[in-house]
Amino acid sequence: MVVFDLDGTLTPVVSLWRHLHDAFGTWEKGAVAAQRYKRGEISYAEWAKTDAQYWEGVSLSQLQDVLDRIAYQKGAREVFSALRQRGVKTAIVSAGLSILADKAARELGADMAVSNELRANNGTLTGEITVKVSVDEKGKVIEEIARQLHIPMNEVALVGDRGNDLCIAECLRIAFKPKDEAAREADFVVQDDDLSRILQYLS
Numbered sequence: 001m002v003v004f005d006l007d008g009t010l011t012p013v014v015s016l017w018r019h020l021h022d023a024f025g026t027w028e029k030g031a032v033a034a035q036r037y038k039r040g041e042i043s044y045a046e047w048a049k050t051d052a053q054y055w056e057g058v059s060l061s062q063l064q065d066v067l068d069r070i071a072y073q074k075g076a077r078e079v080f081s082a083l084r085q086r087g088v089k090t091a092i093v094s095a096g097l098s099i100l101a102d103k104a105a106r107e108l109g110a111d112m113a114v115s116n117e118l119r120a121n122n123g124t125l126t127g128e129i130t131v132k133v134s135v136d137e138k139g140k141v142i143e144e145i146a147r148q149l150h151i152p153m154n155e156v157a158l159v160g161d162r163g164n165d166l167c168i169a170e171c172l173r174i175a176f177k178p179k180d181e182a183a184r185e186a187d188f189v190v191q192d193d194d195l196s197r198i199l200q201y202l203s
Contacts, residue, residue: 001151002083002202003142005160006094006101006115009176010108010195011070014161016096017051023066026054044095044134048116056127060120067100072108073176075196080108082199091145095135095164114141139167159198174198 008014021027030051037047055063083090092113094101101115119128133141146156153170160166163181166173175186176195183189190197 001089001091001146001149001155002157002159003091003093003145003171004110005162005165006092006104007096008161008179009073009159009165010076010092010104011072011100013070014179016070016100019070020055020063020066020097021051024055024058024062029054044136045131048129048131048134052118052125052129053127055118055125058125060123060125063099063118063125067103070100072104073193073195075194076108078196079199080110082196083202084109088202089149089151091142093133093138093141093145095133095138098132112145114145135164138164142168142171157202172201174201 004010007016013019017030018027021030033042033047033050036042037044080090090110092101092105092110092115094115096115098113098115098117101113104110105113114132116132117130119126119130142156142158143153146153153168157172157174158166158168159174159176161175161177161179161182163185166175166182166185173186175182175189176198177191178186178189188201
């Protein structure tokens with residue numbers, strides 16, 4: 001199985017949270033919560049819930065318009081097609097938002113996606129969120145997926161741009177255009193803009 005990060009890996013948007021704040025004019029408030037999280041004053045779940053509140057009342061059609069303008073990385077479709085032909089399971093695990101992760105899974109052909117779910121009622125965001133993946137517990141989610149599929153961790157590859165995406169030492173770890181400590185933790189590093197360059201390490 002190959003597990004992909006979403007933001008900054010499958011899409012060039014480094015943070016969907018920030019992208020939506022910019023789109024809806026809420027970044028000034030969102031930046032305050034982001035700093036509180038970075039200082040350790042609130043948990044990731046608390047940060048996510050705070051951010052979600054700022055988008056209460058946004059229509060799903062508005063949200064979809066923003067998402068439809070987000071492109072995939074060059075080579076992303078080729079990667080999923082090649083892995084599917086080889087019989088390799090694929091998953092998207094993101095501490096971002098399921099509305100994009102699920103869309104990517106459908107359009108790229110991933111077997112599954114797990115991310116955080118913005119709640120909506122009658123076509124409008126309620127300001128609530130169900131947190132399924134936090135930055136510091138991403139590894140637990142990946143391990144649970146592998147357990148459910150009966151795939152040993154040494155047969156799992158992780159692809160991401162940050163250290164928390166490559167958080168399980170038993171896995172093959174590929175850093176794609178890495179940020180922070182990802183390059184140091186990776187078995188292989190791809191600096192190319194073409195995601196299909198990772199396929200040479202997944203044979």
